[in-house]
Amino acid sequence: MFSLIEGGYCYYDVYRQREEIEMENALLIVIVSLIAVLILIPLLVLLRIYLFDVKQDEHSILRNYPLLGRCGIS
Amino acid sequence: MRYIIEKMGPELRQYLFNNNNEGKPFHRREFEFVYKAGKYNDRMIGYGSERDFHESGLYVVNNMFPKLRDEIKVDQQPKVKTKLYKIDNEKLFSRKEHREEGELDPFYLTDDEAIVLGENTARHPFKIKGLIGQSAMSFGSLGDHAITALSEGLGMAGGTWMNTGEGSVSPYHLKGDVDIIMQISPGLFGVRTKDGDFSWEEFKKKSDNDQIKAFELKVAQGAKQRGGHVDGKKITKEIAEIRKVEQGKDVNSPNRFHGINNGKEFLEFLEQLRDVGGKPVGMKIVVGNQEQVESLMKAMKETGIIPDFITVDGGNGGTGASYYELADSVGLPTFAALPMVDELLKKYDLRERTHIIASGQLLTPDKIVMALALGADMINIARGFMLSVGCIMAEVCHTNNCPTGVATTDPKLQQALSIEEKKYRVCNYLLALREGVFEMAAVAGIDSPTKFTREHVVLKDQLQEVSNRKDYSYIS
Numbered sequence: 001m002f003s004l005i006e007g008g009y010c011y012y013d014v015y016r017q018r019e020e021i022e023m024e025n026a027l028l029i030v031i032v033s034l035i036a037v038l039i040l041i042p043l044l045v046l047l048r049i050y051l052f053d054v055k056q057d058e059h060s061i062l063r064n065y066p067l068l069g070r071c072g073i074s
Numbered sequence: 075m076r077y078i079i080e081k082m083g084p085e086l087r088q089y090l091f092n093n094n095n096e097g098k099p100f101h102r103r104e105f106e107f108v109y110k111a112g113k114y115n116d117r118m119i120g121y122g123s124e125r126d127f128h129e130s131g132l133y134v135v136n137n138m139f140p141k142l143r144d145e146i147k148v149d150q151q152p153k154v155k156t157k158l159y160k161i162d163n164e165k166l167f168s169r170k171e172h173r174e175e176g177e178l179d180p181f182y183l184t185d186d187e188a189i190v191l192g193e194n195t196a197r198h199p200f201k202i203k204g205l206i207g208q209s210a211m212s213f214g215s216l217g218d219h220a221i222t223a224l225s226e227g228l229g230m231a232g233g234t235w236m237n238t239g240e241g242s243v244s245p246y247h248l249k250g251d252v253d254i255i256m257q258i259s260p261g262l263f264g265v266r267t268k269d270g271d272f273s274w275e276e277f278k279k280k281s282d283n284d285q286i287k288a289f290e291l292k293v294a295q296g297a298k299q300r301g302g303h304v305d306g307k308k309i310t311k312e313i314a315e316i317r318k319v320e321q322g323k324d325v326n327s328p329n330r331f332h333g334i335n336n337g338k339e340f341l342e343f344l345e346q347l348r349d350v351g352g353k354p355v356g357m358k359i360v361v362g363n364q365e366q367v368e369s370l371m372k373a374m375k376e377t378g379i380i381p382d383f384i385t386v387d388g389g390n391g392g393t394g395a396s397y398y399e400l401a402d403s404v405g406l407p408t409f410a411a412l413p414m415v416d417e418l419l420k421k422y423d424l425r426e427r428t429h430i431i432a433s434g435q436l437l438t439p440d441k442i443v444m445a446l447a448l449g450a451d452m453i454n455i456a457r458g459f460m461l462s463v464g465c466i467m468a469e470v471c472h473t474n475n476c477p478t479g480v481a482t483t484d485p486k487l488q489q490a491l492s493i494e495e496k497k498y499r500v501c502n503y504l505l506a507l508r509e510g511v512f513e514m515a516a517v518a519g520i521d522s523p524t525k526f527t528r529e530h531v532v533l534k535d536q537l538q539e540v541s542n543r544k545d546y547s548y549i550s
Contacts, residue, residue: 057492060464060478064490 084469094124099392099435100457100467107438108461111506112499113159115178117439130535132409132444137519147522148512149182149203154231154505157498173498180204181508182233187522189429189451191288192354192382200253200287200354202452204233205523206442206507209433209454210257210295210358212241214304214313215394215471216460219491220480223463225250226493227500234504237454240292240302240327243280244316250497254285257358258347259292260301261327263317271332274350276318281351288353288382291344293330294360296391296408296434297401301327308474308483337373345379356383356431360391360404361411364418371422380427384419385454386411388434392457394481395472408434409448413528416449437461439510446511446523447531455507462503463496 046067053059053066061069079086087097094102103124110116125131156178162170182203183189191200208228213221221244228234229250237255238247242264247254258265258277265276280286294300304325314321334340340357348355361367374380388408393401406414412432419425432450436442437458445453457465464478471481479491515523518530532540 057495060480060490060492061466063492064477064479064487 088467095126097467099390100437100461104438105461105467108458108503112462112503114161115156115158115176115502115506117506117510128536130533133532133534134440134443134447134514134518135530135532136517140519141516141521143516145521146512146516147184147187149184150179152180153177154180154501156230156501156505158502173495178502178505179509180232181505181512183522183524187524189524191356191429192348194427195380195382196348196354197352198287198354200235202233202235202253204231204504204508205446205451205511206453206455206504207235207255207431208237208459209391209456210237210239210290210292211456211460212239212263212394213244213246213316214241214308214483215239216481217476217479217483217488217491218244218246219488219493220460220463220496221246222249223491223493223496224459224500225252227462227497228252228504230497230501231504235287237290241313242316242318243283243286244312248283248285252285253287254283255288255290255356256280256286257290257292259327260329260331261317261325263319263325266318268318273318277347278350281353286353289347289351289355290383290385291331291340291347291355291357291381293340293357294387294405295358295393296360296387296389296405297393298396300329300400303327303395305474310483313483337370338377341373341377341379341381344381345377348382354382356385356429357381358385358387359415360387360389361406361414362404363406364414367415367418371418371424374424375422380424383429383431383452384415385431385433386415386450387454388432391434393471408432408436408445412445412448412450439507439514442507442511443514443518443523443526444531446526447528449528451524458503458507459500462499464491 050066053062053069056062059069092102097105107117154177156176157173158176159171160174162172183205189202189205191202193199208224211221225236225247226249228236229252235253235255236247238244238257240257240259240261240263243254243256256264262270262272265273265280267273281289306322306324309319309321309323309325311321317325319325331340331343334343344355344357386408388411389405390407412430415430416425419428429451430449431452431454432445433454433456436445436453437455442453460480463480465480466478468477470476474482474484476482476487479488482488511523515521515526518526520526529542532542534540
């Protein structure tokens with residue numbers, strides 16, 4: 001929505017436009033962060049389990065097949 | 075799809091579809107027994123037996139007036155220092171446990187009950203204060219981690235022995251302070267010249283080793299009654315040196331010892347080994363029928379040469395690699411073979427001059443007691459000890475790809491097997507077995523497991539009729 005007051009744009013519109021951009025940016029950050037969290041947290045959890053499996057000495061299968069070996073551990 | 079499901083079949087059956095008593099060669103409850111005994115030295119179960127009591131089977135005879143604990147002849151000194159698992163919490167998705175140092179009773183036989191191999195025949199008799207030992211398992215068939223864990227665990231428990239298998243004595247067998255029975259097969263591994271003949275020089279070297287207490291000549295083993303085969307890719311430089319064979323080349327053992335064609339020649343060779351080595355010498359057989367065993371007994375009687383022990387391996391015994399037809403259909407199972415050998419030894423007045431070691435699927439105290447009652451003096455266990463070092467019965471021993479690092483020489487796969495952790499499981503499992511056997515002796519009304527006789531076991535058939543296994547009148 002354009003208005004011709006003071007050479008093309010009114011301050012109100014400029015303000016709104018900037019606000020929209022900021023909101024868009026914020027939304028983008030939230031979405032990216034959310035995606036990052038959704039991917040990173042499981043990855044970190046898996047990494048932690050992986051390291052635990054490799055380091056522990058109780059289950060041979062887990063040492064040879066970290067993570068994957070958990071499917072068959074009795 | 076069919077291939078994928080077929081490939082996953084063993085795991086699916088083992089974990090999902092087989093009930094607790096269905097799995098072969100060992101069902102889930104036997105598997106669990108070994109794991110629980112190894113980790114916690116525990117043999118408890120809840121609610122009751124899952125055995126099908128309508129089926130026919132052997133039962134141990136209890137006494138109305140069992141022995142009290144203080145009436146049992148057992149030597150409980152010195153205590154065994156080990157490590158045991160303690161469960162911190164056990165929920166569906168979180169299970170925590172930790173290892174603690176602990177002291178266990180060793181359950182040794184008393185000195186007057188101890189078994190002495192070669193008491194009147196060898197210059198260096200072998201005294202044994204435990205009834206249960208490790209059956210033949212070669213370095214090469216098992217990896218160095220597994221052999222070391224077994225050697226150290228058995229050494230901690232004491233009063234037992236470790237059979238090297240036909241692959242000769244490796245440095246790993248000697249790592250723990252355990253007594254060794256060295257097996258000599260027709261392949262003559264470890265005691266052969268470059269041309270494959272028997273080397274008396276190498277044999278003398280072996281018999282001079284203080285840790286090697288006895289020798290066993292392998293005539294046959296339960297799972298394969300023929301010479302063994304070792305794939306060239308398994309013959310590493312180290313294995314080649316230990317076995318005295320060429321690196322990287324396939325090795326096929328002959329089906330029987332070269333130049334030995336009958337019982338008499340075999341016994342003369344055995345006597346020669348005993349003379350040169352000064353150590354007890356026994357033999358390992360698989361029983362086919364009565365006539366075969368009887369001809370051997372006759373040869374013993376005629377020559378006056380009696381092996382210091384006879385290992386009776388059941389056709390149900392295990393191995394790293396065998397052929398389907400041999401594993402399934404050749405050789406009598408342990409419980410059928412034992413009384414036959416026992417009775418024939420008695421018939422020829424040889425029973426007091428030798429000892430019977432039984433093997434073949436005897437990995438729980440009740441099975442051990444049945445074998446003792448049916449004629450055995452001692453027990454050999456192989457796969458039970460494999461389970462105690464982490465075997466999950468993946469049944470790929472012949473491929474060198476054992477996922478738990480037990481039956482493989484692959485260094486990468488072996489990294490999984492922690493010697494420091496598994497040696498305690500070996501020790502705990504053996505001590506749990508011994509305790510169980512002593513407790514069953516008390517229940518049967520005898521003060522020592524060495525006193526089990528055929529009166530202590532009965533056979534109940536599907537018609538619920540009971541017969542005593544002491545009736546072997548057909549052996550006349």
